[in-house]
Amino acid sequence: MQARLDYYSIAPEAATIMVEFEKYVKSTNLDSALVELVKTRASQINGCAFCIDMHTKDARANGETEQRLYGLNAWRETDYYSEKERAALALTEAITEISNHDISDELYNKVREQFNEKDFVDLVYAINTINSWNRLAITMRAVPGRYQPN
Secondary structure, eight states: OOSSHHHHHHSHHHHHHHHHHHHHHSSSOHHHHHHHHHHHHHHHHHHHHHHHHHHHHHHHHTOOOEEEEEHHGGGGGOSSOOOOHHHHHHHOOOHTTTGGOOOOOOHHHHHHHHHHHHHHHHHHHHHHHHHHHHHHHHHTTTTTTOOOOO
């Protein structure tokens, strides 16, 4: 696979805004392990190999287990995700696939039972950020496999 364009160097102002958005997500009270699960799940749904590679590596570097990463695309069928993680993953799937359905009041209420207002809004920003990164990486054919966690 070969990358199409280096969007960072072609539009550095936009890339800087995306990086700042990512920095904001990292500055929130959201648990970094939960954020990596969300990023990985959205990337699985979108089929973004670059982001799956990146976020599974970041998750492992932060202590995430192989079992939880391998089971992520079937999280509903497992017992090793917390209720908070399950709520976040359900919201991730709903937002990522929003063109197929609305965000139901039932889902909203379920997620709000686990997240206060600020954390809920930050979670939605986190989900939107990874969906934006996925769309950039897929369109520009970012090459997976080279990323190494800091």
